[in-house]
Amino acid sequence: MLAVNLLHEVRGERAGAEMRRLIADDGFVLVVDWERGRPREDGPPEELLYDAAEATAVLANAGLHARPAPVELPFHFALIATPTE
Numbered sequence: 001m002l003a004v005n006l007l008h009e010v011r012g013e014r015a016g017a018e019m020r021r022l023i024a025d026d027g028f029v030l031v032v033d034w035e036r037g038r039p040r041e042d043g044p045p046e047e048l049l050y051d052a053a054e055a056t057a058v059l060a061n062a063g064l065h066a067r068p069a070p071v072e073l074p075f076h077f078a079l080i081a082t083p084t085e
Contacts, residue, residue, distance in 0.1 A: 001022060001023050001027065001028070001029040001030070002030050002032075003029055003030070003031045003032070003033075005032070005033055005076075007031060007050060007055055008033055008034060008044055008048045008049050008050060009044075009048075011050075016059055016061065016062025016063075016064065017062045019059075019062065019064065019081070020063045020083060025083050027082070027083070028080055028081060028082045029064065029080075029081045030078065030079070030081075031066065031080075031081055032069075032073070032077070032078045032079075033049070033050065033055065033076060033077060034075055035049065035051055035052060035075065036049035036050060037051055038074070040075045051077070052077035055079060059079065059081045063083060063084050064081035064082065064084060065082050065083075065084045066079040066080065066081040067080055068080075
């Protein structure tokens with residue numbers, strides 16, 4: 001599953017739980033989103049964004065273990081999340 005520039009859009013909603021429900025026990029979701037605190041000219045308002053640690057916590061609350069994806073992006077974080085249950 002792929003979730004790009006989505007997590008900040010569904011802040012406070014059950015999107016993480018829905019991601020967990022949709023992926024198989026041996027599956028994963030790649031979460032890529034704008035990262036709060038990175039200098040940029042475009043993108044959503046800073047107050048809507050997560051940093052990677054906060055996104056990891058949101059995913060953990062939904063039953064997903066997130067780790068950094070092996071990619072460097074200038075304005076985004078990338079996480080690979082797998083089911084914890």
